[in-house]
């Protein structure tokens with residue numbers, strides 16, 4: 001941060017607000033610059049330049065940025081790699097079939113964890129920490145295509161392979177009409193929805209609870 005402020009020059013009044021404005025603008029053009037606030041493993045007042053985006057100071061690239069898709073190839077790759085090429089919502093991997101739908105093939109895309117409008121209302125930045133890997137199905141806000149209904153024989157073929165303990169659990173769910181979730185299931189479901197930076201912090205937190213560190 002100190003170096004960035006020096007680079008801006010001493011003649012810029014209100015240095016820090018000016019710096020924040022510049023960083024926001026760069027992020028809109030695919031520059032990936034997490035700050036110590038986004039990634040708590042960074043020392044205070046530190047930014048990390050992860051990827052250079054489009055050169056917004058060139059008119060040609062500014063135009064392309066407005067016309068092109070929301071996420072550049074490079075941004076897509078970085079987010080997909082970070083998320084292990086799996087949908088952060090349902091966990092499906094690229095090219096895998098959805099559970100109970102043999103022949104279906106998941107396609108991965110990039111979505112927003114918190115909707116952009118909500119972030120804007122809070123004055124928060126929509127940057128890499130808010131982007132996550134989602135399959136096309138979870139990404140769709142309106143589903144105009146319903147999956148094929150299940151076939152009885154396919155369901156029983158799957159059930160036949162379950163171990164006895166799992167069968168007992170399944171029977172219970174079928175009888176009560178709902179899946180009972182353990183505290184552990186719920187904790188994992190909720191933890192999976194945290195941002196990438198929070199995820200890293202959470203791992204350290206659990207390690208500490210276990211006395212690993």
Ligand SMILES: [Zn+2]
Pocket residue numbers: 087088089090091092134135136137138139
């Ligand atoms: Zn999904």
